[in-house]
Amino acid sequence: MKKKTLLLIMVTSIIFLTGCWDMVEINQRIFPYSIGVDINEGGDEGKYLVTISYPNVNAIGKNPSQEEQVYIISTTATSIFEGSRHLATRVQYPFYFKHLRVLVLGEELAKDEVLVRQVMDGLNRDFAINKKVQVAVAEGKAKDLIETKTERQEVIEGTIFSLLINDKASARFTSQTLTDFIKSTDANGVALVPKAISKKDEIKISGGALFKKYKFIGYIGELENRAISMVKEKVNRELVETEHNGVTLSYSITDLKSNKKLITTEEGMKIRISIETEGALQEYILEDRPTINNDEILNSMERAVEKQLKKELEKTIEVLQQKYNADALGIAEYLSKFHPRVWREVEKDWDTIFPDIDFEVSVDVKMRRRGLVR
Amino acid sequence: MDRKHKVSNQQIKGLVVSMMVGIGILSLPSVIANIMANDGWIGILLGGILNIPFIIIINKIFQLYPDKDFFEIGRDVLSPVIFNIFLVGFLMYVILLASYVTRNLVEVMRIFLLDTTPSEIIAITFILATSYIARSEIDIIGRAGYHIYPIIIGFAIFIIIVSIPNADFTNLLPVFQSNIRLVPKGIRVSFFSYIGFEILLLTIPYAEKKEKTLKYSLMALAIVTLIYILIFVMALSQYGIHQLQRQNWPTLALIKEIDLPGYFIENLDGVVMAFWVLVIFGTMGPAYYSAGKILSELFNTKTHELFIIPLLPIIYIVSLIPQNLVQINDQMVSIVNYFAFFSIMIMSTLIYIVGYIKKRRENE
Numbered sequence: 240m241k242k243k244t245l246l247l248i249m250v251t252s253i254i255f256l257t258g259c260w261d262m263v264e265i266n267q268r269i270f271p272y273s274i275g276v277d278i279n280e281g282g283d284e285g286k287y288l289v290t291i292s293y294p295n296v297n298a299i300g301k302n303p304s305q306e307e308q309v310y311i312i313s314t315t316a317t318s319i320f321e322g323s324r325h326l327a328t329r330v331q332y333p334f335y336f337k338h339l340r341v342l343v344l345g346e347e348l349a350k351d352e353v354l355v356r357q358v359m360d361g362l363n364r365d366f367a368i369n370k371k372v373q374v375a376v377a378e379g380k381a382k383d384l385i386e387t388k389t390e391r392q393e394v395i396e397g398t399i400f401s402l403l404i405n406d407k408a409s410a411r412f413t414s415q416t417l418t419d420f421i422k423s424t425d426a427n428g429v430a431l432v433p434k435a436i437s438k439k440d441e442i443k444i445s446g447g448a449l450f451k452k453y454k455f456i457g458y459i460g461e462l463e464n465r466a467i468s469m470v471k472e473k474v475n476r477e478l479v480e481t482e483h484n485g486v487t488l489s490y491s492i493t494d495l496k497s498n499k500k501l502i503t504t505e506e507g508m509k510i511r512i513s514i515e516t517e518g519a520l521q522e523y524i525l526e527d528r529p530t531i532n533n534d535e536i537l538n539s540m541e542r543a544v545e546k547q548l549k550k551e552l553e554k555t556i557e558v559l560q561q562k563y564n565a566d567a568l569g570i571a572e573y574l575s576k577f578h579p580r581v582w583r584e585v586e587k588d589w590d591t592i593f594p595d596i597d598f599e600v601s602v603d604v605k606m607r608r609r610g611l612v613r
Numbered sequence: 614m615d616r617k618h619k620v621s622n623q624q625i626k627g628l629v630v631s632m633m634v635g636i637g638i639l640s641l642p643s644v645i646a647n648i649m650a651n652d653g654w655i656g657i658l659l660g661g662i663l664n665i666p667f668i669i670i671i672n673k674i675f676q677l678y679p680d681k682d683f684f685e686i687g688r689d690v691l692s693p694v695i696f697n698i699f700l701v702g703f704l705m706y707v708i709l710l711a712s713y714v715t716r717n718l719v720e721v722m723r724i725f726l727l728d729t730t731p732s733e734i735i736a737i738t739f740i741l742a743t744s745y746i747a748r749s750e751i752d753i754i755g756r757a758g759y760h761i762y763p764i765i766i767g768f769a770i771f772i773i774i775v776s777i778p779n780a781d782f783t784n785l786l787p788v789f790q791s792n793i794r795l796v797p798k799g800i801r802v803s804f805f806s807y808i809g810f811e812i813l814l815l816t817i818p819y820a821e822k823k824e825k826t827l828k829y830s831l832m833a834l835a836i837v838t839l840i841y842i843l844i845f846v847m848a849l850s851q852y853g854i855h856q857l858q859r860q861n862w863p864t865l866a867l868i869k870e871i872d873l874p875g876y877f878i879e880n881l882d883g884v885v886m887a888f889w890v891l892v893i894f895g896t897m898g899p900a901y902y903s904a905g906k907i908l909s910e911l912f913n914t915k916t917h918e919l920f921i922i923p924l925l926p927i928i929y930i931v932s933l934i935p936q937n938l939v940q941i942n943d944q945m946v947s948i949v950n951y952f953a954f955f956s957i958m959i960m961s962t963l964i965y966i967v968g969y970i971k972k973r974r975e976n977e
Contacts, residue, residue: 363859366724370869418856418870425855579787 268335269293272397275381276319276358277345284315286354288345289322290382291334292397309397311386319361337367340400342374342417343435345381349448349455356453362417372417373403375435376448376455387437402444403433410468410477411461412444420450426572428452428589429565431459431467451565459558459567466555469514469548470568472497478521481547483540489521490544490606499573501581502599508585509597510570514548519608529613541604548602560594570596620755620819622829628758629810629833631895634765634840636717637806638892639862640942641841642848646857649799651849652791654842659796660803661838667958668810668834670965672827675817677968682818684910687960690968699960700907703811706952707904708924710808712931713949714897715739716941718890719932725865726886736932740901740925743894747901748918751819754812754902761895768888769840772864773847775871775881780850805950807837811957812899815906861938865889901928 275290290313312329316322323334342362348354362368377384389398406414412433415423423430430450436443447464449456459467468474477492494517502509520540523531531537559565571589574582585592620628645653678686687696718739719732727735746757813830820826848863851870860866868885904924905917914920935941 366728370866418852422853422856425853576783576786579790 263333263335266296267332269330269332270335270338271323272339273341273343273385273399274319274339275313275343275345275377275385276348277381278348278351278354279315280347285317285321287316287318287322287348288382289314289316289319289326290385291323291326292385293334294397313382319358320365335367336365337369339368339372340397341403342372343381343384343399344374344376344432344455346376346378346448346455348381349376349450352452352454355450355455359417359421359453363421368417370416370418373400374415374417374420375399375403375433375444378434378436378458384435384437384442387442388440389442390440398442399435402435402442406433406475410465410474412447412464413468413471413473424450424453426575427566427569428571429567431464431567434458449563449565449567451563456563456565459555462551463555463558466548466552467559467567469495469552470497470499470512479544479547481543483523483543486524488523488540488543490518490540490604491521492516492518494518499570501574501578503581504597507595507597508581508592509599510573511599511601512552512568513601513603514552515603515605516548517605517607520606520610531609532613537606537609541606544604544606545602548604549600552600552602553598556598556600560596560598564590564594566593618750618752618819619821620752620816621759621821622825624755624759625813625816625820625826626829626833626836627760627762628755628812628816628899629830630836631758631761631765631892632809632812632899633807633833633837633896635809635893635896636714638769638841638844639717639721639864639889641803641806642845642863643857643860644802644942645799645845646849646854648802649791649795650854651785651788653799653849654845656796656799657803657806657841657845658838659800660805661807661834661841663800663804664807664810664834665831667961668813668830669827671810671813671961672817672830674961674965674968675823675826677965677972679823683814686968687964690964690971697911699956699963700911702952703956703960704904704907704911706949706956707900707907708928708931709945709949709952711740711897711900711904711928712934713941713945714893714900715928716932716935716945718893718897720938720941721862721865721889722886724862725882732933736929737925739890739897740928743897743901744921744925746894746898747905747921749902751816751902754899755816755819757898758895761891764888764891765840765895766836768885768892769844771885771888772867773843776847776851776867779870780847781853782850784850784853785846803841805946805953806841807834808950808953808957809896809899810834811953811961812903814961815903904928 271291271293273292275292277288277290279286279288290311292309292311295307295310312326314322314325314329316325323336327333342358344355344358348358362372363370384399403414406412413431415430415432420430420432428451431447432450433444434446434448436445446458446460447467448458465474465477472495474492474495479490479492481488481490496515498513500511500513502511520531556568559567566589570593571582574585641657642653645656649656674683674686678689681689687699690696691699715736719735722735723730723732746754810830810833813826817823817826844864848860848867849857851867852860852863857863865882865885868881871881901921901924902917905920908920908924909915909917935945
């Protein structure tokens with residue numbers, strides 16, 4: 240009898256000891272997937288204009304009970320988190336930022352170093368936020384970008400996120416996470432963030448925005464972004480087009496290696512960047528007879544691609560050195576890691592030294608395959 | 614001495630590893646990176662090497678007096694009065710260690726897992742749970758350590774493996790560039806991240822094969838050193854030196870960086886925290902037990918079970934004294950370290966030297 244009573248007490252106590260101290264049902268939470276931050280012009284209610292978009296759980300699935308798939312809501316605030324508190328008074332459930340995917344910075348906000356630093360610190364400090372949040376800069380306002388309704392909408396993760404992580408097929412932009420952003424600024428003082436453009440019902444990610452010490456300094460184009468990705472070995476697959484014998488030649492890169500080397504001369508520092516690519520012929524021209532059947536023609540094609548890439552690289556380096564004075568190629572990181580003594584000497588005046596560094600670019604293109612036909 | 618409890622050497626190894634690895638593993642990479650930058654692993658390695666003599670000394674004490682337990686040796690060698698003073702220091706140390714562990718657990722829990730649960734509830738439930746094991750005798754403690762040991766190894770291996778895909782090992786460069794004058798400071802920090810082997814004082818008398826305990830306890834130290842170095846290397850290659858220096862708990866924050874394809878392996882902090890609580894349990898349990906044992910020796914009682922529950926409020930109150938994380942990481946740590954040095958290093962060395970001289974006189 241005694242044992243049975245004891246057993247009964249133990250069994251009933253299980254019901255009350257389930258350990259759900261702060262239980263929140265999953266459908267009573269809002270999971271924002273992108274957050275846009277703009278500067279609040281005009282209003283006095285805070286420096287930021289925070290826009291949050293989140294999926295409508297009821298509109299997903301086989302028999303959706305509601306039409307609107309994505310909700311977008313925005314407010315002015317003194318910080319992102321204050322903004323989310325403001326918004327919490329206007330939505331049914333609390334926000335839960337663990338699944339936040341994208342941070343979009345408005346162009347005007349990006350130009351203010353202090354504000355960007357504050358946003359970055361807030362996100363880096365918060366424990367719920369996954370540090371793999373993708374960062375992007377909106378040309379114009381972040382609010383407009385997030386509010387853009389695309390035709391092919393991705394409800395689960397958000398359209399912008401799907402676009403951003405789709406950088407495997409091309410090096411026209413390089414996706415950048417929050418940690419990458421901070422790490423890159425730590426190492427080089429410069430970070431390169433993809434640029435997002437919103438048109439009527441379309442979002443496009445193209446090129447990048449350069450940040451120097453968390454301050455937006457300018458945009459770079461797709462080809463420049465490609466050149467930087469090549470130097471940083473961030474190219475997965477890429478198509479290079481060039482003229483060869485009056486015909487457009489497409490060469491697809493499948494493998495890429497990049498090397499930096501410091502050469503100290505009497506005049507100063509010289510950096511040699513050597514890039515080796517491997518790839519295949521993608522498109523040439525259909526001739527009546529097989530044309531690509533000897534070494535000479537392959538070699539001359541390789542030279543043509545090399546010339547094209549070298550031109551792009553040199554142009555990009557010039558833009559970075561003269562126009563922006565921004566070390567997006569990771570030269571500072573290379574020096575501090577592999578030549579710490581040299582780096583210690585130049586570290587203080589890096590900003591004045593970088594534009595005058597002599598670069599020597601060499602590209603070695605290998606065309607391994609020529610497709611199915613000769 | 615009571616001889617019915619037996620501890621095997623494998624259990625001793627597991628117990629020492631599980632006692633050493635605890636709070637330190639979470640913050641050590643960034644603490645040492647703040648002092649020695651990229652060369653932190655040197656500090657960790659030297660800290661481990663510096664602990665070897667003390668482990669040898671503890672083992673030697675019991676080779677001098679094979680039939681006695683630690684308290685009997687201490688009372689014989691040093692006079693009871695002096696030994697009691699040291700014991701009080703030891704007691705303070707284990708209570709402080711237990712409180713420090715509890716408070717750290719609370720802070721980490723509130724950050725990573727239970728952000729709205731009151732600190733008091735987490736602290737009390739944790740101390741209560743450990744009080745259960747602290748009431749047991751040394752053989753049970755040994756077995757618990759033996760079972761927590763694979764969890765620690767698994768915890769370390771898991772963190773290392775999941776962070777390999779994103780790691781950039783060039784972040785380890787440049788090596789050997791830090792200021793040589795900072796090395797002693799780095800060693801001081803890493804030296805104390807190995808404390809926990811003092812449980813050997815209470816365990817070795819009950820070892821099954823005493824001639825081999827030294828080998829197994831040194832093996833435990835080597836394993837812990839290896840784990841610390843590997844975790845440091847992974848954290849550094851994942852974060853780069855600047856971002857690593859910013860982190861509070863780089864080892865746990867590493868989990869937040871994981872982004873493997875196929876999203877099911879994402880946001881793993883909850884799972885890892887659950888494992889880590891077991892790791893902490895492996896530190897807290899033996900510390901709590903030692904506190905009970907020392908009290909029972911001081912008051913000359915038969916069992917130490919009596920003192921476990923009265924110790925609970927003391928550990929709880931001490932754990933709530935620091936006002937914020939900075940106080941925990943600066944002041945509380947250095948107090949724990951001073952007491953540890955006084956009670957472990959100085960006491961065991963003194964017992965060994967005096968005991969050695971006494972033994973030789975007897976032989977002559």
